[in-house]
Amino acid sequence: EDQVTQSPEALRLQEGESSSLNCSYTVSGLRGLFWYRQDPGKGPEFLFTLYSAGEEKEKERLKATLTKKESFLHITAPKPEDSATYLCAVQAAGANNLFFGTGTRLTVIP
């Protein structure tokens, strides 16, 4: 059975304090691993898709990496506007749907 576990559940950082969010997954053949950002009362905003172990992608202060068992979302020198819930999802081989983790709620304090 597909499983996605995100940690920590919540994270408070000072502005400029870099950190990483973890997404551990179990899936029957990975088709893709997705990272989304969700603000309260809004739909998820697409950040990255990773397809194979060793792949890395960057966007502004965010960098996503992937191994065979987990993915990390690194946040470098975060700003208060980076505060949001970050969701990780996997897509199994042969499937179109996404299976989501419960997210990490990030708060960046000025």
Add this chain to the structure above:
Amino acid sequence: GAVVSQHPSRVICKSGTSVKIECRSLDFQATTMFWYRQFPKQSLMLMATSNEGSKATYEQGVEKDKFLINHASLTLSTLTVTSAHPEDSSFYICSAQRSSALNEQFFGPGTRLTVL
């Protein structure tokens, strides 16, 4: 590009009435659209997968007669919550898959349904 809209953004209805939610891909064609629901402080739970021109595929535990899905065109899918009850109150979010090769899904802004 890759914008998905939902309408309405909020709806309040009385128990027993039906509510229709629209999901549109504004600048791309979506052969597949997905409907999720999200309870407060929980993650997204897939309800059904909708393919243009065919019947939706529902996840286990989701009543297909209660949550009617229609995907009439490559840019529009609708979810109708029939005979809504307070326990149906939730945040409903759709997503659209832009390309089967790229497997990218883009989400709408969500619809907050409150059933009184």
